[in-house]
Amino acid sequence: MPIAVPQNILVLIDIQKEYVTPGRPFYLSGIEPSLENSRQLLEFARKNDWERIHIQHSNGDAAERFNPQTEYFDFVEGFNPIDSEKHFVKMDFSCYSSPEFSAYLSELFTSEQPAPNIYLIGYNTVMCCLSTLEEARRKKHKMHLVKDATLAKAIAGVTESDMHQIMLGVYAAKGLASLVTTEEIIR
Numbered sequence: 001m002p003i004a005v006p007q008n009i010l011v012l013i014d015i016q017k018e019y020v021t022p023g024r025p026f027y028l029s030g031i032e033p034s035l036e037n038s039r040q041l042l043e044f045a046r047k048n049d050w051e052r053i054h055i056q057h058s059n060g061d062a063a064e065r066f067n068p069q070t071e072y073f074d075f076v077e078g079f080n081p082i083d084s085e086k087h088f089v090k091m092d093f094s095c096y097s098s099p100e101f102s103a104y105l106s107e108l109f110t111s112e113q114p115a116p117n118i119y120l121i122g123y124n125t126v127m128c129c130l131s132t133l134e135e136a137r138r139k140k141h142k143m144h145l146v147k148d149a150t151l152a153k154a155i156a157g158v159t160e161s162d163m164h165q166i167m168l169g170v171y172a173a174k175g176l177a178s179l180v181t182t183e184e185i186i187r
Contacts, residue, residue: 008119010041015075017071018057038122046082054086056089093131105141121149134176146185
């Protein structure tokens with residue numbers, strides 16, 4: 001039986017407590033505006049019956065970061081999967097490192113039906129979003145990055161905001177994704 005391809009998919013990458021907890025290695029001090037936009041997009045996707053896919057990063061039980069045995073592995077309050085929402089765990093940067101995610105998207109893109117619009121939100125644009133978009137391009141899975149519902153970790157003295165702008169420039173220059181805003185989606 002052919003799979004029913006959703007028209008729109010919201011992929012929530014690693015919206016986990018690791019990023020919102022002061023003192024944690026991946027804490028993002030400027031996360032609130034992007035997190036609020038992510039909340040709005042999740043609410044919009046739920047209200048409009050979009051497919052929702054929650055991705056959770058795990059470094060395994062012995063890791064300092066993204067350890068499933070700690071509270072920091074959990075989703076940020078309000079971002080837990082509900083009802084029929086999909087939930088995949090990845091063990092590397094790219095969402096495609098989850099065999100279930102990779103198989104699901106591959107099935108969608110080999111369907112006879114038109115490909116879905118896939119919108120990525122979440123963290124971290126330097127690693128996980130970048131890796132996912134690079135692999136999506138190799139697989140010819142077209143995606144959109146919601147630039148105000150994502151954020152990058154500060155690196156080598158570059159602020160989170162500046163690093164995020166640099167990464168958005170990289171995405172545009174490499175043609176990895178179309179860049180959209182929360183307002184463009186929900187208006």
